[in-house]
Amino acid sequence: MSRLTGPRLKIMRSLGVDLPGLSRKTIEARPTPPGQHGMKAMRRRKSDYGVKLQEKQKLRFNYGLTERQMRRLIIEARKGSEPTGDNFLQLLERRLDNVVFRAGFAPSAISARQLVTHGHVILNGRSVNIPSIRVKLADEISLKVTSLKIPLVIETLAKPVLDRPDWLQWDETDKRIKVAHLPDADQVPFPIDVQQVVEYYSNRI
Template sequence: MARYTGPTTKIARRFGEPIFGSDKSFQKKNYPPGMHGRGRRKKQSEYAIQLMEKQKAKHIYGMLERQFENLFDKASRLPGITGDNLLRLLEARLDNTVYRLGISPTRRGARQLVLHKHIMVNGQVVNIPSYTLRPGDQISVREKSKSLEVITNSLAARTAQRYNWLEWNASDMTGKFVAPPAREDVPENIREQLIVELYSK
């Protein structure tokens, strides 16, 4: 499947914020990429702003256009506010949860761990990054993968940040997806209402 594998700093500069986390290169060049990046002052249309917000969400969660469109369609059919539903579904993805638990330092790395069968859900190996977790699901590192350097280094560098919709047991490398997060708990700077407006056109 096609997947963007280019420089992440260039993408972050396009949106004017370090959407992939701390980035020294972004701090040095926090203006749009391209030869006219510094002097770009063109006023954006309403559509362009909405499209940029959708593209930003896609890049943050590492999704392709069709995947994102299908997820939005699913969110729109659920009861409640469509924008909130969309973020809850994005946060419930297995690769995102592996990243949130600190098993991998990046979502891209988390996706690789899932694809290479290092992650289990409820005791069964799941190698589908887009797998949607349900409340109560147990996420764990496969026994023979617990000594992997990429995993141990990530967990060793894990910060004190905790998410109240997740639980983590460091002793046996097991986490739990307690419930979909409330909108105010999701730390990403995404204006989901703009995405809803874009798809409503």
């Protein structure tokens, strides 16, 4: 998310959760909210609105979306036959920049977005530069041969931040990912109460 300029760890401490798409760092050593009253903030009971906002912000920051993009996805998710929350999470997971991250080509969704926008990513044999492209069943995603030599890519492939999800089939020989099946809602890599997110937007769209 190019608009994000603040400290990423501070955001995760405020939300009380590690967001792998936002940063490789963890809040384990400092789990309290930032500021001198962090412990008090942890003990203070959040309002219903505060809970809904926090869950929404987890998704927004992890996937690097603007508020406008979030609203558009919620509107689209409502049109599906499955529960809105499940549809919403699947739409987020299927973004090309997230797939590049989950494949292990980049250490965060932000880095993955840069790989896409700079033209390093190949989708079904064609170079693409739009991070919001939504992958489909049987799509194949790889990097250009020269891009596989980028030090950050080499480092991340050797030690991915997350285990690759089972809906992405990894070809070690060709360093290629294939979409084996569409992701389930429970494959988001951090705890999320998506119903709170749906309710947050219910009166705002």
